[in-house]
Amino acid sequence: MLLVGVLLTATTALAQGPTPLTTIEDAGGDVVLESYDDGALLAPYVSSGAGAIPATGRGTRMMWYPGKGAFRAGYVSGSQWDDSNIGSWSVAFGVNTTASGDGSTAMGSNTTAFGERSTAMGFITSAGGASSTAMGNQTYASGDGSTAMGYETTAATDQSLSIGAYNSANTSDDNSLFVAGNGSSDNNPSDAMVLKKSGDLAVGPSDPSVRFEVTKEKSNEGVANDPTGNIALIKNTHRGKNTDVLGLQAGRRNPGSGTTYLSFYQRNGTSVGAIEGNGSGGVTYAGDGADFAEELPVAEKAEAPEPAEIVGVRGGTVSLRAEGADRVMIASTAPIMTGNAAPSSGPDAEEGRRVEVAFVGQVPAKVRGSVDRGDLIVPSGRGDGTARAVSPGEYRRAEHGPVAGQAWSSKSAEGIGEVTVAVGLGRSGAVAERLEAQQSQIDSLEEKVRQIATMKDRLAALEAEASAVPATAGPMGSPAGSWGLALLLGLGGLAGGVLWRRRS
Incomplete structure (x- = not known):
């Protein structure tokens, strides 16, 4: 050098x-x-x-x-x-x-x-x-x-x-x-x-x-809920109260559905969901799912339900046996959101021991026989996860059991097929309760009608007897006349009450 x-x-x-x-x-x-x-x-x-x-x-x-x-x-x-x-x-x-x-x-x-x-x-x-x-x-x-x-x-x-x-x-x-x-x-x-x-x-x-x-090929097997199971991890190590981790900002004001903050794709690039602007200063989650579900544990020794099957709920656990259940619900097929998700480790993590159950929204259900729109969906009684349809006018809780939901699509075939059912904790129960109340009112009115008919028969008999007795004190002064007047007044009041109940 x-x-x-x-x-x-x-x-x-x-x-x-x-x-x-x-x-x-x-x-x-x-x-x-x-x-x-x-x-x-x-x-x-x-x-x-x-x-x-x-x-x-x-x-x-x-x-x-x-x-x-x-x-x-x-x-x-x-x-x-x-x-x-x-x-x-x-x-x-x-x-x-x-x-x-x-x-x-x-x-x-x-x-x-x-x-x-x-x-x-x-x-x-x-x-x-x-x-x-x-x-x-x-x-x-x-x-x-x-x-x-x-x-x-x-x-x-x-x-x-x-x-x-x-x-x-x-x-x-x-x-x-x-x-x-x-x-x-x-x-x-x-x-x-x-x-x-x-x-x-x-x-x-x-x-x-x-x-x-x-991009990375990575399995999360064996890492449970550990952050290392993810492809990417963003950390803010600040331990104070005011801690932000990730922000997504769009360029326009009050972005609508044309502004997507976060998208989810399948392997082939097809979208399976997105978080979008709603045009009113907020965001909405858009996806193909149509119900809000929660994961519920399967009852001990019970068969795990499949999607679209009717399940009976007892004490927060589910099974295909609907008889005597606290509530009848439907196993979700594709929920847009799932709550009460189980941890990836522990006793509840055993595969197949938890099932997503639809709480609110639209969900497919397996139904036997024909179905009309608006029918109530109740258990079939076979204990196999299938349901049957009952028209609202024919529904009796004592006979048909709890209502799982109301059909929003129809089916003419007699075999087992799927129909869309609207479900909701308040909706199905309220429908059944209203129907029960209406039926009670109808039964009460029918009983009163029978009572009126009986009273009319008795009045006719009394009038016949009175016509056979000579008049001594005039129409209003005779015992028969006084009794007949009282009976007519009572009958009129009863009829008025029936009419008022029907109008209400």
């Missing part, structure tokens, strides 16, 4: 150096090399373009090429150090190194620096962009001002940086700024991180199409 430093600063050394120990001159008397008693060597300044290349072709040598101000040291097996492959003011060391770009540097083994002011070092590295750098093993920096480091990485975009191994992005001019490759071979390139010049960042995928994307 002392030799290189001396040769590259030849002009300064010539102006200020000590008296040389040995001087070598060319045929014209110009000094071409000086040596000093401390071992230093100096090749004095020569005008640009002057001087022929000392040697070409294969060989081991240390070579100063004054015509291009270039230096070579090491071994080449071919034409790497011939004049056509030597850039002006370039440097190359090692084995089969090529520095053909002006001001370029090549070091190591089989490295090539052909861009102006480029640098290639390591093994089979190549720097083709102006002021580019390639280092490591088989790296390639083709973009101007780019850098490729690591193992078989490529930096093709100007002013970009690729590190790691076998990157996928930035192998062409794709506007990448920083890429961390984590591929395993030429046929399996991939990236751990991609940062675009636009600021878009992807952690996982090779080419982000959105502002920020995180």
